[in-house]
Amino acid sequence: MTTPAGLDGLAPPETDSLVAQLRDQGWCLVPGVMPEDEIPLVHDLILAEERAQAQARGESWTRTSNGSTDTTRYQRVSKAAAIVARLGAHASFVADDRVLGAVRRLLGEYVRVSSDFGIVTLPGAERGFWHCDWPYNQTVAAHIPQPYGDMVMHLSALFMVTDFTEENGGTLLVPGSHRRPGNPTGDNDELAATPQSGELQVTGRRGSAILFDARLWHAVAPNTSDQTRVALAVRYAPWWLNLEVRRPGSTDARLVEELMDGRANSAPLLTAAQFEALPAVLRPMYENWVEQP
Numbered sequence: 001m002t003t004p005a006g007l008d009g010l011a012p013p014e015t016d017s018l019v020a021q022l023r024d025q026g027w028c029l030v031p032g033v034m035p036e037d038e039i040p041l042v043h044d045l046i047l048a049e050e051r052a053q054a055q056a057r058g059e060s061w062t063r064t065s066n067g068s069t070d071t072t073r074y075q076r077v078s079k080a081a082a083i084v085a086r087l088g089a090h091a092s093f094v095a096d097d098r099v100l101g102a103v104r105r106l107l108g109e110y111v112r113v114s115s116d117f118g119i120v121t122l123p124g125a126e127r128g129f130w131h132c133d134w135p136y137n138q139t140v141a142a143h144i145p146q147p148y149g150d151m152v153m154h155l156s157a158l159f160m161v162t163d164f165t166e167e168n169g170g171t172l173l174v175p176g177s178h179r180r181p182g183n184p185t186g187d188n189d190e191l192a193a194t195p196q197s198g199e200l201q202v203t204g205r206r207g208s209a210i211l212f213d214a215r216l217w218h219a220v221a222p223n224t225s226d227q228t229r230v231a232l233a234v235r236y237a238p239w240w241l242n243l244e245v246r247r248p249g250s251t252d253a254r255l256v257e258e259l260m261d262g263r264a265n266s267a268p269l270l271t272a273a274q275f276e277a278l279p280a281v282l283r284p285m286y287e288n289w290v291e292q293p
Helices: 015-024 036-057 083-095 097-107 251-259 272-277 283-289
Strands: 027-030 077-081 111-121 155-160 209-213 229-238
Touching: 015 027, 015 097, 015 209, 027 097, 036 077, 036 083, 036 111, 036 229, 083 097, 083 111, 083 155, 083 229, 083 272, 083 283, 097 111, 097 155, 097 209, 097 229, 111 283, 272 283
Parallel strands: none
Antiparallel strands: 027 209, 077 111, 111 229, 155 209, 155 229
């Protein structure tokens, strides 16, 4: 793993190339981001948290998981929130110099994490709906209405905790779709379920990261293997994007849920102890999520 951006103030030489790919295609692949010796720790933590959180909340279907109302299929794709807070000192890769260098070039020097969560795709998972991430997902109450403008304001990263292969469901995406004025989460089920011209499946070795514009159309791919695919999603926001709509108990979150159609989309808060355990480079990116005394 390379040095986290911000420690020496210099962006790595790959930054120009990664930014160009993000602007043109809407995504890029960054290899070797996660330390190889720490990947098993991340893997086991995500699986343990997914089991614990699934039991705590009970299984319920969400439309963007796989596009099915069959709960047995939904259970093939599940999430576990707030993984980075539990990784503590082992989470430095979230600020990898290549990833954060590209993020800062597009969003500005002060960026924050809007959410992070583990994704577990079990054998038998089927192809899902095309969707975009928050704040463009139209099924979420706090969303930017369509058509939205051509401006980068949120970036998503998928850290590959296991290899992404064609068999185990490496993520599907549509290059260039971030330039479109909308996405299929806006009540267009037929389009959401339709294969797209030029779509591709991203494969890569564990430890790599897919970085993409949150507007980019992407979908769960079928897992036809006998192996569970595990990923860590981290989303990066500029300082000016209102994250209060995702803060549990905030005035903005309450009013959005009362006045706008769609589901809630809150992000868990960190305890003071969890915050202090994070690497110094990550603290400015998570300070807005710390519980208030």
